[in-house]
Amino acid sequence: MNEDGTVNRAALPAIFNPEDLNALEMAIQIKDKFGGKVTVVTMGLPAAGRVLRESLFRGADDGVLVTDRRAAASDTLATSYILSCAVKKFNPDIVLCGRQAIDGDTAQVGPQCAEKLGMGQVTCVEELIDLKGKSVTARRATGHGWQEVRCKLPALLTVVDTANEPRVSGGKRLMKYKNARTPAEVAVETKAANAGADETTLKKLTEEACNKLKAKGLLIKQWDLDMIEADLKWCGRDGSPTKVHRIQSVVLTAKESKSVDPGEDGIRSMIRELIVDKTIA
Amino acid sequence: MIGVNRNGQVWVFAEQHHGKLEDTGLELMSKAKELAKTLNVQLGVVLVGSNIKTLGQTLVRYGADVVYLADHPLLEHYQTNSYTKVIFDLIHKYEPQICLFGATVTGRDLAPRIASATKAGLTADCTDLQIGEHQAGKDGPVHKNLLFQVRPAFGGNIIATIINYDRWPQMATVREGVMAMPVPDTSRKGEIIEIQVHLKADELPLEIIKEHRQDKKVNLKASRIIVAGGAGVGSKENFRLVWDLANALGGAPGATRAAIDLGFIDRDHQVGQTGTTVRPSLYIAVGISGAIQHQAGMQDSAKIIAINNDPEAPILSLAHYKIIGDLNDVVPRMIKAVKERA
Numbered sequence: 001m002n003e004d005g006t007v008n009r010a011a012l013p014a015i016f017n018p019e020d021l022n023a024l025e026m027a028i029q030i031k032d033k034f035g036g037k038v039t040v041v042t043m044g045l046p047a048a049g050r051v052l053r054e055s056l057f058r059g060a061d062d063g064v065l066v067t068d069r070r071a072a073a074s075d076t077l078a079t080s081y082i083l084s085c086a087v088k089k090f091n092p093d094i095v096l097c098g099r100q101a102i103d104g105d106t107a108q109v110g111p112q113c114a115e116k117l118g119m120g121q122v123t124c125v126e127e128l129i130d131l132k133g134k135s136v137t138a139r140r141a142t143g144h145g146w147q148e149v150r151c152k153l154p155a156l157l158t159v160v161d162t163a164n165e166p167r168v169s170g171g172k173r174l175m176k177y178k179n180a181r182t183p184a185e186v187a188v189e190t191k192a193a194n195a196g197a198d199e200t201t202l203k204k205l206t207e208e209a210c211n212k213l214k215a216k217g218l219l220i221k222q223w224d225l226d227m228i229e230a231d232l233k234w235c236g237r238d239g240s241p242t243k244v245h246r247i248q249s250v251v252l253t254a255k256e257s258k259s260v261d262p263g264e265d266g267i268r269s270m271i272r273e274l275i276v277d278k279t280i281a
Numbered sequence: 282m283i284g285v286n287r288n289g290q291v292w293v294f295a296e297q298h299h300g301k302l303e304d305t306g307l308e309l310m311s312k313a314k315e316l317a318k319t320l321n322v323q324l325g326v327v328l329v330g331s332n333i334k335t336l337g338q339t340l341v342r343y344g345a346d347v348v349y350l351a352d353h354p355l356l357e358h359y360q361t362n363s364y365t366k367v368i369f370d371l372i373h374k375y376e377p378q379i380c381l382f383g384a385t386v387t388g389r390d391l392a393p394r395i396a397s398a399t400k401a402g403l404t405a406d407c408t409d410l411q412i413g414e415h416q417a418g419k420d421g422p423v424h425k426n427l428l429f430q431v432r433p434a435f436g437g438n439i440i441a442t443i444i445n446y447d448r449w450p451q452m453a454t455v456r457e458g459v460m461a462m463p464v465p466d467t468s469r470k471g472e473i474i475e476i477q478v479h480l481k482a483d484e485l486p487l488e489i490i491k492e493h494r495q496d497k498k499v500n501l502k503a504s505r506i507i508v509a510g511g512a513g514v515g516s517k518e519n520f521r522l523v524w525d526l527a528n529a530l531g532g533a534p535g536a537t538r539a540a541i542d543l544g545f546i547d548r549d550h551q552v553g554q555t556g557t558t559v560r561p562s563l564y565i566a567v568g569i570s571g572a573i574q575h576q577a578g579m580q581d582s583a584k585i586i587a588i589n590n591d592p593e594a595p596i597l598s599l600a601h602y603k604i605i606g607d608l609n610d611v612v613p614r615m616i617k618a619v620k621e622r623a
Contacts, residue, residue, distance in 0.1 A: 005441065076405075080397060105555050106405035108393035111361070115397035120486030121361050123390045137490070143386035144298065145495035152486040234400075241402030241448035245415050245429060248440045250573055257598075260586075262606030264614050270586070270602055271618040279563045279584050280506070280530060280619070 005244030014047040019098025021166040023159040028059040046184030056177040057169035064221040078239035080112030085228040095156040114156035123158045180218040282400040289378030290325040291317040305383025311463040319412045331357035341471035353478040384454035402445035403452040404430035433573045458558035498549045506532030506563045512539040513568025520545040522612040529619045553578035571596025
């Protein structure tokens, strides 16, 4: 945690959010069946380049890392604003996201992006049934069973973990893209490989390495907030209406508690006690 | 976005499907009523649907001071865009200071869409709501009478209190069972305001082709005894022990999110912040370490038994009966002892 109660993301590994893998799988299946191109957009620290590389291994055509210090401390509203600015650049027919992230579990960024993109939304998609003309048909969980709905395109779908079994990285694709890097990753690696070099030299070496990767089609796109034409007023801390008032460690209140011997006698006497006090009818 | 409106009401979205009100919305009304009293404002309830006029009076009995009733054929089935438009317009017309939604599938589809359109903050899955004050920095201004949105935070045993002091309404979602169901009072009087709805079918991007209703496989909230298993149970086969003990006690089987993610049991059985909050007479935690998100959903149980082979497991500090041992030995012994009692 940072002092202001926001999460210190630099201290955490950048992982592929599980339900986002289901969303990627659905995107690749759509491409296989109906054609099109799969682009993966992620926002995070430079380390999130790993997620884009994994997407390429699994079958994505392209990836973009949106990374910018000014995006730090974004809540779901600011995050959805930044992501939607990046997504707009591609003018997609379908946007797929995982239903929710495993850290906050809020399930808010998908619908918030859909609103900002002016798209219809279908949340909790369990199956993509058809895609034709200008609409997508899908089955979604409602909490009381399911619905089959048809939504006009462009549309945003959030995908649940039961929708499919995400494919593993393809061997050929892994070989092809294992050296793909974002410029930010190239900078980190160049610095590590040239300890003691001055800033100017590092900058030059990084640029050379990036150009080499670019020539091979292995330089992953990296955009900052200016490149996606984001209005800074809606980004990062300023763009986030929710703030942390306080963080408390939970002090567990010791209840009147008994240690019970795990043997037959101990268990039997506990059950007897619960029958006597009518906890067990 | 609306500005800070200290005279604004406290609002609850009363979710209904096919003319039946969801428990979560009603439960939220009891908490919202408390918040409204503290703030000295009215409790407003938003009801959206088709042929639902009779539900307005029901909501008054449950505690609504004002019911905003939007009744229109195109609102018969929940749809993100139509419901968002109606509620967005209402928020801008009446400027409530707080808007609360149940964290149901519908609430989690609707609330973020409205928050985004309104450019207001939204906190998901709160486990408590209070009114309090906040000072921004040591010498900063003091904001009084804010909604404290309390929820377990990212990682570890940490509770975060979230606030939104400038871009209102203050919005939050709350899971099922977290708040107590209010008792209806037939003598209560309230105002029902019928809203003019302007919607056109061709403006809506969605069409519902088929609907299949299936009730939850288990009603944890109504169970007096819950036997819940965690990742420590080890396998789906071994989860049979949890079922057997629940059956022997006439209780219901529950589970942690980890056990469900491992495929041991269906998601309907989840107890915790993102599942159901329960308050049974007896809660038996089998192979559950006790993440705070799980504790949030069961800590108010009258009696808690925890079985764990790790003497350091956090769940043990909540337990009235701690059993440190192998669940594969302990659970069969418990089943035997229960069966012997007759």
